[in-house]
Amino acid sequence: MAKEKRKTPKLDELEKGKWPSFVKEIKTAAEKNPMAEDLLGQLERSYEEKIGHWKHGGIVGVLGYGGGVIGRYSDLPEEFPNVSHFHTLRINHPAGWFYTSDVLRKLCDIWEKHGSGLTNMHGSTGDIIFLGTRTEELEPVFKELTDIGFDLGGSGSDVRTPSCCCGKARCEWACYDTMALTYFLTMHYQDELHRPAFPYKWKFKMAGCPNDCVASIARSDMSIIGTWRDEIQMDKEAVAEYAKSGLNIQRDVVGNCPAKCMDWDGKEIKIDNKACVKCMHCINTMPKALSPGKDRGACILIGSKAPIVEGALLSSVLIPFIKLEPPYTELIDLVDRIHEVWAENGKNRERVGEFIQRVGMGNFLEAIEVEPIPQMIAHPRENPYVFYEEYYEEDGEDSDGQEEEK
Amino acid sequence: MAEQVKVEEVADAMYKMVKDSMGQKKWKATDLTKAVLELFGDRCDKALAKSAIRELIESGKCVYTYFGGSFIEIPHKEGAEN
Ligand code: HEM
Ligand code: HEM
Ligand code: SF4
Ligand code: SF4
Numbered sequence: 001m002a003k004e005k006r007k008t009p010k011l012d013e014l015e016k017g018k019w020p021s022f023v024k025e026i027k028t029a030a031e032k033n034p035m036a037e038d039l040l041g042q043l044e045r046s047y048e049e050k051i052g053h054w055k056h057g058g059i060v061g062v063l064g065y066g067g068g069v070i071g072r073y074s075d076l077p078e079e080f081p082n083v084s085h086f087h088t089l090r091i092n093h094p095a096g097w098f099y100t101s102d103v104l105r106k107l108c109d110i111w112e113k114h115g116s117g118l119t120n121m122h123g124s125t126g127d128i129i130f131l132g133t134r135t136e137e138l139e140p141v142f143k144e145l146t147d148i149g150f151d152l153g154g155s156g157s158d159v160r161t162p163s164c165c166c167g168k169a170r171c172e173w174a175c176y177d178t179m180a181l182t183y184f185l186t187m188h189y190q191d192e193l194h195r196p197a198f199p200y201k202w203k204f205k206m207a208g209c210p211n212d213c214v215a216s217i218a219r220s221d222m223s224i225i226g227t228w229r230d231e232i233q234m235d236k237e238a239v240a241e242y243a244k245s246g247l248n249i250q251r252d253v254v255g256n257c258p259a260k261c262m263d264w265d266g267k268e269i270k271i272d273n274k275a276c277v278k279c280m281h282c283i284n285t286m287p288k289a290l291s292p293g294k295d296r297g298a299c300i301l302i303g304s305k306a307p308i309v310e311g312a313l314l315s316s317v318l319i320p321f322i323k324l325e326p327p328y329t330e331l332i333d334l335v336d337r338i339h340e341v342w343a344e345n346g347k348n349r350e351r352v353g354e355f356i357q358r359v360g361m362g363n364f365l366e367a368i369e370v371e372p373i374p375q376m377i378a379h380p381r382e383n384p385y386v387f388y389e390e391y392y393e394e395d396g397e398d399s400d401g402q403e404e405e406k
Numbered sequence: 407m408a409e410q411v412k413v414e415e416v417a418d419a420m421y422k423m424v425k426d427s428m429g430q431k432k433w434k435a436t437d438l439t440k441a442v443l444e445l446f447g448d449r450c451d452k453a454l455a456k457s458a459i460r461e462l463i464e465s466g467k468c469v470y471t472y473f474g475g476s477f478i479e480i481p482h483k484e485g486a487e488n
Contacts, residue, residue: 055486058472059479064463066470073486085487135487156476157434195460196476197435343436349475 008040010047026118035116035132038082042074060087060135062142066196068152069138085134086116090127090153091145095182096166097122106148114141124219125203126163127153158196159189164206165213173283174208175226175296176324182206184328198339199346199355209292210280216304216315221352222335223301223315224324228293231273232282238289239269253285297323300334303353313353316378318370334368341367408449416442416450416458421467425480432477435459 014023026043029036042053057071070088077084091107107128111117116132123129128150133141142152153161162185165171167178185204186193192202205216208226216223243249249269254262261275262282271282273293283290300322301315322330338352341364346355356364365372420438427433433441439455459478462468469481 057484057486059469059482059484061470063466066463066472066476071472071484071486156470156472158476191456195435195463196470197439197456197459199434199436200475348434 006037006041006044008044011040011044029117033112033117034082035086036118038080039086039116039118039132042076042080042083045076045079054086057087060138062138062152065152065194067155067158067194070155072132083132086132087135087138088132089115089130089138089141090123090125090155090161091130092151092153092161092186093122093126093128093163095162095164095179095186096169097126098166098169103148107145107150110141110144110148114144125153125160126205126214127161152194154193154201156196157198157200158194158202159185159192159198160201160203161193162186162189162204162206163214165208167206167208171208173211173226173280173292175228175292176208176298178206178208178224178226180326181224181324181328184326188332192339198343200349200351202339202352210278211284217301218304218312218314219306220304220315221302222338223304224298224331225301226292226296227278227299227321228296229321230293230295232271232276232293233291234269234271235289236268239286240267242286242289247286249286253282256281256285297321300331302338303351303356305351305353309349309351310354313351313357315353317375320373320375334370337368408447410451410454411446411449413454413457413461416446416454417461417465417467419445420455420458420462420478424468424478428480432471432473432479434475434477438478 008023011023015021023040026036026040030040046053053075055073055075057073060071061067061069068090070090072086072088074080074083074086108117108119111119111130114133114137115130118131120129120131130141145151162182164178164182165174167174167176169179182204185206192198201221203220204222204224205214205220206224207214207216210225210227212223212225216225239249243266247253249264254264254269258279258281259272259275259277261272263270269282269289278292283292298321299317300319302318303313304315305313319334324331342352342355345359345367346352347358350358359367361376362372365376419442423438423441424433435456438459439452442450442455442458443452462478463470466481468478471477471479
């Protein structure tokens with residue numbers, strides 16, 4: 001049958017404009033690949049009818065793994081037989097997303113051979129995404145991927161593929177080696193990554209400084225964000241240069257410091273470092289003159305998530321400062337205690353942030369054996385009916401009148 | 407402490423639980439772990455339960471599935487696949 005060119009007037013609209021177009025890319029792939037061709041057809045149909053035509057699958061995967069494959073089927077298999085199966089693979093990306101062009105070609109070759117040829121570099125999870133293949137192709141793809149040193153990533157109720165900013169590889173503000181920690185956590189938690197054993201997903205994201213280029217504070221159950229605890233480093237000559245070149249230091253640097261801890265007398269900047277909240281504003285504005293301090297480490301925050309079962313949460317401070325160097329024993333101990341408590345007591349599909357809201361931060365901290373401290377307060381107390389145990393003990397009947405030892 | 411049961415025995419017990427309640431209950435890894443700890447008492451621990459799950463999956467007797475969260479089930483043809 002001579003093939004007539006498929007008409008896709010609605011999709012064609014999305015090729016207009018100066019920006020890249022996924023429609024254009026799918027059309028290019030469709031010249032060689034029948035899956036991509038039928039994908040255009042089903043998508044155009046969805047745009048006409050304003051109805052999605054994908055069904056979720058829940059059982060497909062590779063032997064031994066509980067994650068990495070997301071099952072999808074078309075509900076119009078007769079009309080679009082080449083996308084009747086259209087499973088997605090998540091592939092564990094290298095930390096910081098560094099590749100050689102050679103390995104990129106190999107990845108694409110594998111996918112042109114076994115799937116739609118369409119990739120998403122990278123998904124919002126961080127993984128390399130291979131879009132669209134059939135059930136019987138899963139094992140062959142997996143084999144070829146492992147042959148070139150790649151592995152599937154996480155999905156479902158497991159440790160998701162850890163991801164990070166480029167850190168020390170390209171950024172002088174990195175307060176710890178984000179790529180090294182990402183690699184370490186990926187290898188250390190292989191079992192938890194491939195064999196889902198939690199109430200729901202668990203994401204680690206590593207940012208080298210408070211600029212948080214991986215948006216870890218909004219997107220990860222454990223956000224590990226670089227910070228420092230000494231003074232902001234300053235090059236006074238460079239400060240003078242900025243002033244000379246016309247930067248309005250008073251208005252645009254000092255005036256915007258959220259902690260109001262900076263002073264500018266027209267010659268020198270003074271910073272009250274004890275009051276600095278490490279927002280990065282001054283450093284971002286004067287990168288040649290200011291940089292994070294020398295005593296560097298990270299702040300560990302917990303609990304963020306996007307709205308799925310319940311509303312969105314941002315992470316809040318759990319450990320204000322920790323040194324992060326191999327073998328990362330302190331961090332691993334903490335994570336394991338959290339996993340244990342959450343796995344044991346979390347409800348199905350309850351993220352750790354929601355779990356903390358349900359049981360209360362106080363109970364959570366007690367269970368993971370972390371002392372409460374003022375830095376953990378996310379916002380001022382708003383409920384006057386919350387009381388503290390010590391408050392009762394001092395006046396209560398059981399009190400022996402002695403002050404608790406500090 | 408009592409002598410531990412064999413990993414195969416734990417895996418078999420888990421398999422039976424999954425099989426007997428097919429279509430009625432979906433088991434998560436933690437549910438299976440809690441169930442065998444109860445069944446075998448101090449002759450089983452979490453690490454052993456974990457090895458048993460691995461055994462079940464790698465032998466192909468059970469598979470991980472995803473329906474909102476991750477579960478452990480007997481392999482079957484899935485409904486969504488026409
Ligand atoms: C029998 C009915 C009611 C009882 C027993 C009652 C009792 C209370 C109590 C004990 C508080 C203090 C809560 C706290 O400290 O946070 C409160 C707060 C408040 N109630 Fe009611 N209330 C009643 C009805 C209402 C009604 C009908 C309204 C509005 C039309 C209302 C408006 C408020 C407001 C605005 C506050 C917050 C006041 C503040 O803390 O500044 N209440 N109520
Ligand atoms: C419908 C009736 C009542 C309403 C709506 C009401 C509402 C309120 C509200 C809004 C407050 C302020 C709480 C705060 O923000 O701190 C309050 C405080 C208070 N109310 Fe009432 N009230 C009612 C009846 C009573 C009665 C009958 C009594 C005593 C027999 C009483 C005793 C108190 C006391 C002692 C406080 C101060 C509590 C504190 O500061 O901790 N109230 N009430
Ligand atoms: S988060 Fe900080 S360290 Fe990481 S790339 Fe961004 S600015 Fe650099
Ligand atoms: S980092 Fe932020 S809070 Fe700290 S001194 Fe600079 S502007 Fe102020």
